[in-house]
Amino acid sequence: MPRIIIREDQGPMEIKIGGESKWLCRCGLSKNQPWCDGSHKKTLDEQPGKLYHYSADGTRREVQQP
Numbered sequence: 627m628p629r630i631i632i633r634e635d636q637g638p639m640e641i642k643i644g645g646e647s648k649w650l651c652r653c654g655l656s657k658n659q660p661w662c663d664g665s666h667k668k669t670l671d672e673q674p675g676k677l678y679h680y681s682a683d684g685t686r687r688e689v690q691q692p
């Protein structure tokens with residue numbers, strides 16, 4: 627069942643596992659969850675106050691808010 631989840635983070639969070647850096651995805655766009663794959667770069671030109679929808683192929687469109 628599809629669902630909508632709103633994410634505002636535009637970059638990963640670093641964690642240390644056994645002294646090694648790992649990067650957790652916080653944007654929700656990574657195809658390698660829970661790890662960052664660099665897809666968050668698509669969000670860097672988002673404008674404050676706007677809402678965006680990303681389709682499975684990574685295409686972005688702005689959503690009109692009520």
Ligand code: FES
Nearest residue numbers: 638651662665666
């Ligand atoms: S934080 Fe989501 S892909 Fe990098």
